Amino acid sequence: MLLAELGGAFLLASLALVALSAVAGVAAGRGDDVRLAAVGRRAFYAGGVGLAAASATLLVALLSRDFTIAYVFEHSDRSLSAPLTAAAFYGGQEGSLLYWALLLAAIGSVSLAAGAAASVRLTAYANAVLAGIIAFFLVVMVFVASPFALLPVTPADGLGLNPLLRDGGMLIHPPFLLAGYSAFAVPFAFAVAALLAGRQDAAWVAQTRRYALVAWGLQSVGLTLGMWWAYHVLGWGGYWGWDPVENAALMPWLATTAYIHSAQVQERRGTLRAWNYGLVIAAFLLSILGTFLVRSGILPSVHSFAVSPLGPWFFGFLVAAMVVSGAALARRSGQLRSPEPAEAAVSREGAFLLQNVLLVALTAAVLWGTLLPLLSGMTGRELVVGAPYYERAGAPIMLALLALLAIGPMLPWRRVQGGWLKLLRWQLGSAALALAGLLAGGVRQPGALVALPLVAAGLITCLVEYGRGAAFARRLAGPWPIAAARVLARNRRRYGAYLAHAGILVVAAGLIGSHVWQQSRQVTLRPGESVTVGSHTLTYQGMSAQNAGDHGELVARLRLGDETLEPARLTYPSLGGQALTRVAIRSTPLDDVYVVLAGADGSTVALTVFVNPLVTWIWVGGALLVAGVLLGNLVRAEPELERAPTPLGVAAAVR
Amino acid sequence: MRWSLKWLGLGAVIAACVGYLVVSATGSSAEYYQTVGEMRGHGGSSDVRVLGTVQNDVVRSDGGLHVRFTAAQDGQTMPVDYRGTVPDIFRPGIQVVVDGHMGSDGVFHARTLEAKCPSKFSSAQSQGTPTG
Numbered sequence: 001m002l003l004a005e006l007g008g009a010f011l012l013a014s015l016a017l018v019a020l021s022a023v024a025g026v027a028a029g030r031g032d033d034v035r036l037a038a039v040g041r042r043a044f045y046a047g048g049v050g051l052a053a054a055s056a057t058l059l060v061a062l063l064s065r066d067f068t069i070a071y072v073f074e075h076s077d078r079s080l081s082a083p084l085t086a087a088a089f090y091g092g093q094e095g096s097l098l099y100w101a102l103l104l105a106a107i108g109s110v111s112l113a114a115g116a117a118a119s120v121r122l123t124a125y126a127n128a129v130l131a132g133i134i135a136f137f138l139v140v141m142v143f144v145a146s147p148f149a150l151l152p153v154t155p156a157d158g159l160g161l162n163p164l165l166r167d168g169g170m171l172i173h174p175p176f177l178l179a180g181y182s183a184f185a186v187p188f189a190f191a192v193a194a195l196l197a198g199r200q201d202a203a204w205v206a207q208t209r210r211y212a213l214v215a216w217g218l219q220s221v222g223l224t225l226g227m228w229w230a231y232h233v234l235g236w237g238g239y240w241g242w243d244p245v246e247n248a249a250l251m252p253w254l255a256t257t258a259y260i261h262s263a264q265v266q267e268r269r270g271t272l273r274a275w276n277y278g279l280v281i282a283a284f285l286l287s288i289l290g291t292f293l294v295r296s297g298i299l300p301s302v303h304s305f306a307v308s309p310l311g312p313w314f315f316g317f318l319v320a321a322m323v324v325s326g327a328a329l330a331r332r333s334g335q336l337r338s339p340e341p342a343e344a345a346v347s348r349e350g351a352f353l354l355q356n357v358l359l360v361a362l363t364a365a366v367l368w369g370t371l372l373p374l375l376s377g378m379t380g381r382e383l384v385v386g387a388p389y390y391e392r393a394g395a396p397i398m399l400a401l402l403a404l405l406a407i408g409p410m411l412p413w414r415r416v417q418g419g420w421l422k423l424l425r426w427q428l429g430s431a432a433l434a435l436a437g438l439l440a441g442g443v444r445q446p447g448a449l450v451a452l453p454l455v456a457a458g459l460i461t462c463l464v465e466y467g468r469g470a471a472f473a474r475r476l477a478g479p480w481p482i483a484a485a486r487v488l489a490r491n492r493r494r495y496g497a498y499l500a501h502a503g504i505l506v507v508a509a510g511l512i513g514s515h516v517w518q519q520s521r522q523v524t525l526r527p528g529e530s531v532t533v534g535s536h537t538l539t540y541q542g543m544s545a546q547n548a549g550d551h552g553e554l555v556a557r558l559r560l561g562d563e564t565l566e567p568a569r570l571t572y573p574s575l576g577g578q579a580l581t582r583v584a585i586r587s588t589p590l591d592d593v594y595v596v597l598a599g600a601d602g603s604t605v606a607l608t609v610f611v612n613p614l615v616t617w618i619w620v621g622g623a624l625l626v627a628g629v630l631l632g633n634l635v636r637a638e639p640e641l642e643r644a645p646t647p648l649g650v651a652a653a654v655r
Numbered sequence: 656m657r658w659s660l661k662w663l664g665l666g667a668v669i670a671a672c673v674g675y676l677v678v679s680a681t682g683s684s685a686e687y688y689q690t691v692g693e694m695r696g697h698g699g700s701s702d703v704r705v706l707g708t709v710q711n712d713v714v715r716s717d718g719g720l721h722v723r724f725t726a727a728q729d730g731q732t733m734p735v736d737y738r739g740t741v742p743d744i745f746r747p748g749i750q751v752v753v754d755g756h757m758g759s760d761g762v763f764h765a766r767t768l769e770a771k772c773p774s775k776f777s778s779a780q781s782q783g784t785p786t787g
Contacts, residue, residue, distance in 0.1 A: 579743045
């Protein structure tokens with residue numbers, strides 16, 4: 001009871017503070033007033049402290065099992081372990097709003113503190129935008145969906161957590177996705193601020209590059225963990241189903257991927273100004289759109305979301321953000337005319353440009369597929385598209401992007417001197433070699449024959465770049481390992497990027513392999529019988545049943561070589577007999593043997609067996625990608641070596 | 656400074672290609688999505704996706720890899736026949752989405768069977784599709 005009132009009071013105090021901060025920010029921006037700007041920032045920090053206090057209160061309520069609070073009742077029970085109970089903080093609707101606002105306040109505070117020294121006006125407007133976004137979340141939490149709402153009667157125990165969600169992957173992937181969304185509000189805020197302030201330089205790009213990368217890294221982790229969870233827990237043999245919920249997370253990631261590349265073109269060449277504003281705004285709006293779609297339940301999804309009053313609120317916020325950022329962009333459009341994007345199409349700029357257009361096209365294709373039920377429902381019968389649509393529309397675009405991963409980094413800025421065939425000799429050679437190897441190995445699927453050589457060529461590109469660095473280090477004084485480490489450290493941004501590229505390529509290899517060569521069989525076996533899928537033979541040995549606390553377990557034993565696989569089926573009587581599959585997976589670098597116990601009849605078992613080639617590489621590639629982001633992003637100052645030649649006189653803007 | 660025709664032309668070509676991809680992929684793979692009630696009104700033999708609630712007459716055979724049941728919605732019912740892995744949470748009373756076609760025998764033959772997650776699944780921004 002006391003906790004609920006305390007939490008509510010913290011939220012109200014935060015709302016008052018961020019509202020004050022937003023007003024002070026706008027006033028400081030208009031009047032270029034240093035003192036007011038400081039007031040705005042301090043109010044923002046204080047609002048963040050209020051949010052932290054509210055979050056701490058909710059955590060205490062959860063851990064102390066305060067079932068007077070509806071949120072605690074709905075998302076935990078007495079049998080739930082402490083870590084899972086704590087995770088309920090962001091597990092439910094109201095709590096996830098609080099978590100989102102808290103993260104935004106934290107990362108926003110860092111960006112404002114760092115930006116204040118660089119530019120008063122820009123940062124003051126950014127402060128106003130960030131405070132406005134947090135104010136929206138607080139209004140929703142105070143008036144519509146409070147995490148501290150009380151129940152009329154205090155129940156003895158809570159409703160608990162669905163067993164599907166009692167898993168480590170579930171514990172950590174949503175917070176990463178939400179953190180990614182909230183981090184991307186920072187570039188958005190600085191972009192809108194630059195438009196409001198009428199700044200024409202790329203200061204906002206330079207100031208927010210790191211936040212965009214952080215957001216992108218967090219989103220990448222969230223997506224990878226989400227796939228991992230789906231693959232290991234859900235037991236349908238796959239990791240991505242093109243569900244609206246997944247698309248909602250994918251679209252902002254795609255737009256951010258485009259932006260972190262096009263930002264470099266603006267930093268180096270001073271061009272693509274309006275485009276970059278557009279991308280940053282689009283990425284943020286897509287993350288809000290995703291939240292709206294997910295929360296409103298207006299799309300047919302296998303995830304039925306609790307019908308909540310949040311849908312219209314998020315829709316209103318989406319429209320407001322669209323109108324404000326669109327108007328700001330339109331007002332400045334006359335001043336944003338950029339120089340030619342590139343002198344020659346075959347150049348680094350040209351590759352970035354093509355990559356951007358392709359990523360935007362891919363985002364648009366995913367958006368179209370996601371919104372089709374809504375759009376067709378307005379004009380007649382509701383239409384839906386599934387995986388075949390996304391594969392047909394998306395695969396050619398993804399192949400073109402793979403080719404760019406091989407070619408783009410090799411092209412010099414401005415224009416190619418000499419023949420570009422010579423420039424790409426390693427890539428062409430490795431692709432040809434890979435193709436020959438695949439053909440010799442008996443591969444005939446056109447998808448694999450095109451995509452895997454492209455992956456090989458792309459990996460060669462990354463190796464060539466690392467090789468150049470190593471060769472350069474060899475010419476430096478001192479022992480080679482130390483020289484190499486110095487070259488790496490001085491060019492972290494570049495080598496981080498190529499490591500991330502390698503990660504994406506490795507992920508692509510995993511996606512292609514598991515897509516093209518997946519095999520599956522559904523069988524019923526009596527003890528002693530075997531089934532062969534691909535090159536693997538499984539022998540069913542027997543079954544055992546046991547009782548494990550709140551659920552019963554049925555475990556089948558299968559022999560695979562000298563290993564034993566034990567897929568299981570868990571039944572929860574307390575949840576109306578809900579069953580839960582525990583998949584047995586034997587992973588090797590070559591393939592996964594993935595066994596699902598579908599059912600049992602006496603000692604006869606029904607099994608679904610998948611052989612999923614190369615899946616392990618999806619997780620390895622995801623880890624490489626994140627390592628690349630960490631390597632490239634944990635840079636204090638941009639080192640001298642990396643400063644670009646600035647042909648268009650944008651040196652000041654780069655700084 | 657105006658962008659030259661070269662860039663606008665390139666952009667137009669790419670946009671046209673992507674537009675063609677999206678339109679053709681939509682045309683070849685879009686299906687109607689409807690409830691059992693709406694399904695009864697339209698009929699037709701093409702593939703459709705149908706939403707309905709599982710009734711109490713579930714018959715499992717083949718160790719659980721074959722199910723027959725009646726799906727109902729809006730006062731209409733439809734017998735469904737499905738072979739394959741059944742989602743964990745499948746049981747009478749839950750909503751399912753089946754993808755397939757209505758056979759001449761009056762039975763809906765489902766290629767896929769997906770369960771709508773229980774509402775508590777809404778907790779957390781869950782990834783992944785709990786499909787069969």
